[in-house]
Amino acid sequence: xxxxxxxxxxxxxxxxxxxxxxxxxxxxxxxxxxxxxxxxxxxxxxxxxxxxxxxxxxxxxxxxxxxxxxxxxxxxxxxxxxxxxxxxxxxxxxxxxxxxxxxxxxxxxxxxxxxxx
Numbered sequence: 001x002x003x004x005x006x007x008x009x010x011x012x013x014x015x016x017x018x019x020x021x022x023x024x025x026x027x028x029x030x031x032x033x034x035x036x037x038x039x040x041x042x043x044x045x046x047x048x049x050x051x052x053x054x055x056x057x058x059x060x061x062x063x064x065x066x067x068x069x070x071x072x073x074x075x076x077x078x079x080x081x082x083x084x085x086x087x088x089x090x091x092x093x094x095x096x097x098x099x100x101x102x103x104x105x106x107x108x109x110x111x112x113x114x115x116x117x
Contacts, residue, residue, distance in 0.1 A: 032076045033100065037061055038069045042092065045079060046101050049091040 016022045032038055040059045044050055050058070055066045070090055073079040078097050081088050092098060 028076050029078065029100070032073055032078060033104065035069070037065065038073060039101075041066070041069055041073065041090075042078065042097060042101055043105070045090060045092045046098055049089050051087045051089055053087075055090070 016026075033042070037059050041055055044055060044058045052063055052066050052070065055070070056063050059066060070079060070081070074081065078093050079090050080093050081090050083089075
């Protein structure tokens with residue numbers, strides 16, 4: 001009987017790091033997350049799908065700025081759009097994005113808590 005080999009998390013990371021395309025794509029994702037408005041957009045989309053005008057109201061920037069940021073987020077594979085009549089509704093691409101946002105916010109909350117003590 002053949003023994004199954006499970007990949008340990010460190011081995012998986014090493015295998016990803018060995019692939020330059022994967023490393024590049026990961027840096028593009030984190031670059032997208034580093035902008036305040038894009039982070040606000042993604043955070044809002046964690047709660048529910050939204051239109052450009054809803055995101056404009058949440059982020060307090062122009063519709064043009066929201067559209068520009070959504071285009072970049074779409075290009076990076078973090079959001080997708082669907083048409084509902086006249087409106088375009090944006091959603092997160094998948095659960096990986098939710099996980100990135102949750103972990104980032106949890107880490108920031110811990111940092112703020114430690115600094116506030």
